[in-house]
Amino acid sequence: MKLKKKMNKKLSILILGLIYSISGFAQSQSEIPEVEELLSKMTLEEKIGQLNLLTPGGGVATGAVVSKNVEDKIKAGNVGGLFGVAGPDKIRIAQEYAVNDTRLGIPLLIGSDVIHGYRTTFPIPLGLSSSWDMDLIQKTASIAATEATADGINWNFSPMVDIARDPRWGRIAEGAGEDPFLGSAVARAMVKGYQGEDLTDPTTMIATVKHFALYGAAEAGRDYNTVDMSKIKMFNQYLPPYKAAIDAGAGSVMTSFNDVNGIPATGNKWLLTDLLRDRWGFNGFVVSDYTSLNEMIAHGMGDLQAVSALALNAGLDMDMVGEGFLTTLKKSVEEGKVSEEDITVAARRILEAKYKLGLFEDPYRYLDETRPEKDILTEEHRAMARKAAARSFVLLKKEGNVLPLKKNAKIALIGPLANNKNNMLGTWAPTGDPQLSVPVLQGLKNVAPNAKISYAKGANITDDAELAEKINVFGPRAEIDEKSPKALLKEALQTAKNAEVIVAVVGEATEMSGEAASRTDITIPQSQKKLIRELVKTGKPVVLVLMSGRPLVISEEMDLPVSILQAWHPGVEAGHAVADVLFGDYNPSGKLTATWPRNVGQIPVYYAQKNTGRPEPNPGEFEKFKSNYLDVPNSPLLPFGYGLSYTQFEYSNVEASAGELAENESISLSATITNTGNFDGEEVVQLYIHDKVRSITPPLKELKGFKKIFLKKGESKTVEFNISVEDLKFYNAGLEYVFEPGEFEFFIAGSSDHPFTGTFKVEE
Ligand code: BGC
Numbered sequence: 001m002k003l004k005k006k007m008n009k010k011l012s013i014l015i016l017g018l019i020y021s022i023s024g025f026a027q028s029q030s031e032i033p034e035v036e037e038l039l040s041k042m043t044l045e046e047k048i049g050q051l052n053l054l055t056p057g058g059g060v061a062t063g064a065v066v067s068k069n070v071e072d073k074i075k076a077g078n079v080g081g082l083f084g085v086a087g088p089d090k091i092r093i094a095q096e097y098a099v100n101d102t103r104l105g106i107p108l109l110i111g112s113d114v115i116h117g118y119r120t121t122f123p124i125p126l127g128l129s130s131s132w133d134m135d136l137i138q139k140t141a142s143i144a145a146t147e148a149t150a151d152g153i154n155w156n157f158s159p160m161v162d163i164a165r166d167p168r169w170g171r172i173a174e175g176a177g178e179d180p181f182l183g184s185a186v187a188r189a190m191v192k193g194y195q196g197e198d199l200t201d202p203t204t205m206i207a208t209v210k211h212f213a214l215y216g217a218a219e220a221g222r223d224y225n226t227v228d229m230s231k232i233k234m235f236n237q238y239l240p241p242y243k244a245a246i247d248a249g250a251g252s253v254m255t256s257f258n259d260v261n262g263i264p265a266t267g268n269k270w271l272l273t274d275l276l277r278d279r280w281g282f283n284g285f286v287v288s289d290y291t292s293l294n295e296m297i298a299h300g301m302g303d304l305q306a307v308s309a310l311a312l313n314a315g316l317d318m319d320m321v322g323e324g325f326l327t328t329l330k331k332s333v334e335e336g337k338v339s340e341e342d343i344t345v346a347a348r349r350i351l352e353a354k355y356k357l358g359l360f361e362d363p364y365r366y367l368d369e370t371r372p373e374k375d376i377l378t379e380e381h382r383a384m385a386r387k388a389a390a391r392s393f394v395l396l397k398k399e400g401n402v403l404p405l406k407k408n409a410k411i412a413l414i415g416p417l418a419n420n421k422n423n424m425l426g427t428w429a430p431t432g433d434p435q436l437s438v439p440v441l442q443g444l445k446n447v448a449p450n451a452k453i454s455y456a457k458g459a460n461i462t463d464d465a466e467l468a469e470k471i472n473v474f475g476p477r478a479e480i481d482e483k484s485p486k487a488l489l490k491e492a493l494q495t496a497k498n499a500e501v502i503v504a505v506v507g508e509a510t511e512m513s514g515e516a517a518s519r520t521d522i523t524i525p526q527s528q529k530k531l532i533r534e535l536v537k538t539g540k541p542v543v544l545v546l547m548s549g550r551p552l553v554i555s556e557e558m559d560l561p562v563s564i565l566q567a568w569h570p571g572v573e574a575g576h577a578v579a580d581v582l583f584g585d586y587n588p589s590g591k592l593t594a595t596w597p598r599n600v601g602q603i604p605v606y607y608a609q610k611n612t613g614r615p616e617p618n619p620g621e622f623e624k625f626k627s628n629y630l631d632v633p634n635s636p637l638l639p640f641g642y643g644l645s646y647t648q649f650e651y652s653n654v655e656a657s658a659g660e661l662a663e664n665e666s667i668s669l670s671a672t673i674t675n676t677g678n679f680d681g682e683e684v685v686q687l688y689i690h691d692k693v694r695s696i697t698p699p700l701k702e703l704k705g706f707k708k709i710f711l712k713k714g715e716s717k718t719v720e721f722n723i724s725v726e727d728l729k730f731y732n733a734g735l736e737y738v739f740e741p742g743e744f745e746f747f748i749a750g751s752s753d754h755p756f757t758g759t760f761k762v763e764e
Contacts, residue, residue: 039351047340048329049079052080053082055085067323071097074102076102080350083112088369099363107360107363114148114153116144117143119151119431122384122389126174129176130591131589137186146203147381149205151372156208159187159191159207164178164594165178168600170427170518170549172513172551179640180236180237180239182593183244187244190245194206200358206250206284208287209254210253210289211289213238222518223257223518224257228261235731243280251284251353253282253284255292273315285349285350288311289320291321293325307324309328309337312342312346391590393567393581395590397562403563403582403584412454412495412503413454414457414492415531416506417505418458418503418504421435422434422476424439426514426569427515429510436572438574439575440503440579443574443578444503455495456492459488460479461509462527464525470511471510489530489534505547506532507528514549536561542561546564546565547568547570549569553598553600554637555599558637587646591686595636595640599632607641607701608700608702610697610700611700639752646678646679647676649750651671653670655670656669656759659760660761661762662762667722672716675716681710682708682710688752689744690744691740695733704723704728725762744760745759
């Protein structure tokens with residue numbers, strides 16, 4: 001008996017060993033023979049060189065370090081890729097160094113941050129996501145790819161898919177908001193848009209899903225801060241968009257600056273190997289964020305050699321700017337701290353990416369000098385930017401019948417963002433040119449030449465000189481006027497006198513959101529709040545066009561008799577898009593993709609919250625010993641999914657095709673939507689489901705479907721969602737992806753803030 005047991009054990013060790021060596025073998029061989037052949041010729045130093053990503057600087061301003069002696073390093077075979085350099089002529093020079101002056105002539109990857117358009121800047125990603133229009137989003141990404149590749153770029157540091165539930169965090173602007181289901185759809189659309197069908201097509205580029213992982217959950221909304229999160233929350237709420245991008249074929253992954261449960265993402269083996277490679281099967285390459293490898297020293301993980309070894313052993317393939325790999329890996333191999341085999345694995349992944357781009361066949365494939373002229377900032381692209389911007393706007397409040405405006409109206413256009421180019425593009429648009437953007441004043445004039453428009457600035461974006469200095473870091477954004485705030489206000493009130501309607505364009509400067517631009521007070525700056533109050537006092541109808549890179553706290557403004565159109569930072573066609581919507585050429589259809597809180601104290605506040613054992617009894621009613629606040633209700637100011645239209649939509653016949661759902665079938669959940677107002681318009685029809693009982697506490701509702709439809713006035717359409725048990729799955733306590741039978745509630749509506757109207761059951 002004993003012997004048998006021993007034999008069995010031996011046999012299983014043998015089988016395990018066999019499996020290990022087979023999978024090990026699979027890992028240590030590329031399916032691309034050219035890559036293997038090249039690798040076999042490479043020295044250790046040459047392999048390490050492939051893992052080094054540098055920027056010659058000039059135009060890219062992020063972090064403090066900018067790579068030195070880039071030219072010499074390329075020639076010495078010490079560089080695998082470059083970013084922050086653009087234009088076929090310039091890139092050709094760099095590529096020629098790599099191809100002609102190094103022993104093996106391996107071409108460079110050429111990266112860039114093309115976050116919301118290249119030269120043709122689209123609205124910030126948070127705005128784009130508010131369109132809920134995946135075809136549109138994919139189209140913007142594919143235009144971005146056409147333009148960037150025309151300028152020599154073959155690798156993009158986007159999409160940013162970090163779920164963000166804290167609007168204090170400035171980088172909420174760069175993602176698709178708070179929801180994993182919507183975020184996953186946006187992630188897929190962007191990867192498809194950038195990468196197209198075939199990476200060797202010179203109008204496509206490799207997409208990078210970032211920032212892996214959980215960057216949007218930085219504590220207190222302070223950028224780069226700690227993240228400590230349960231795996232159940234990660235798997236169910238934060239990881240799905242990264243996985244969706246990888247399943248859609250994203251060629252690379254960028255790590256994040258934050259630590260994840262005690263280990264910085266850039267050196268986190270669980271994240272980069274166990275989850276990303278072993279569980280998700282990712283086979284592209286992983287790049288660090290800008291010096292995030294070196295920053296592990298400050299995180300308290302050791303010196304440069306130690307953190308570089310940590311990162312390589314964790315599964316990082318490429319080191320952005322920090323040169324920790326370049327300067328320490330050889331020593332670590334000699335000291336047995338990393339294996340040459342692991343360096344080979346990382347180099348293999350970089351070479352495979354180059355091969356997939358077709359760079360071995362033709363290193364100059366992206367360097368057609370005739371393309372920039374033909375492909376960049378075309379009329380067609382600008383038209384798409386205008387269309388995308390109009391579709392990203394969210395009508396937050398309608399007061400009377402002021403909107404849409406008449407094209408011959410007498411309009412007082414007021415506000416620090418009303419005749420402004422510098423703040424139209426929004427954060428992370430380093431490849432765009434603010435001077436090419438259409439200010440709102442110009443846009444209104446172009447769209448309504450018969451309108452009588454008078455303009456006054458009215459206020460500074462902020463009167464706070466210290467803040468102004470911080471937001472002027474990349475150029476003049478704050479633009480504090482030479483005139484005193486009092487004089488500006490006086491001028492505005494004078495301008496308003498002869499008008500029938502006041503349009504006030506107010507909000508945040510570009511650099512008040514984005515990287516390293518967290519705020520603890522997310523209201524409209526005081527200078528502008530005062531202006532708004534004074535304009536309302538005139539008694540004239542007031543429309544606020546609000547620009548920002550995040551949800552703002554606008555409790556006070558929502559109580560004023562004003563209409564509010566949220567326009568984010570709209571991009572290069574800002575003014576035209578604002579005019580299209582204000583004058584009713586396009587009826588606004590955007591819906592919020594992140595909750596707007598009543599005040600900062602409510603944060604984090606998001607729609608998919610869970611119940612407590614002591615829920616708020618009735619919405620808005622305080623009761624002692626219940627989960628509520630003394631000072632505000634639990635509900636947010638504006639919920640996820642919310643957004644108005646110039647017309648009205650009514651929902652009826654919300655029903656399930658059957659009361660029960662069997663395992664291999666699907667049921668249809670449907671609703672009839674009728675346009676009962678006076679304008680044609682689009683509506684984002686949303687399906688939310690609540691799993692009433694399950695083995696881990698369920699969110700009170702979860703988005704499980706959405707469709708954007710167009711309805712002429714008076715028209716009705718029935719929208720159907722087919723739901724199977726696949727759609728009801730979640731990660732349980734063992735992190736298995738399962739569904740559990742039971743009862744489910746659902747509703748179909750134009751916002752997440754709606755009662756449940758139907759149920760169905762899933763049988764055992
Ligand atoms: C940002 C990344 C960006 C990188 C390179 C970093 O500071 O976090 O999103 O891709 O810089 O520019």
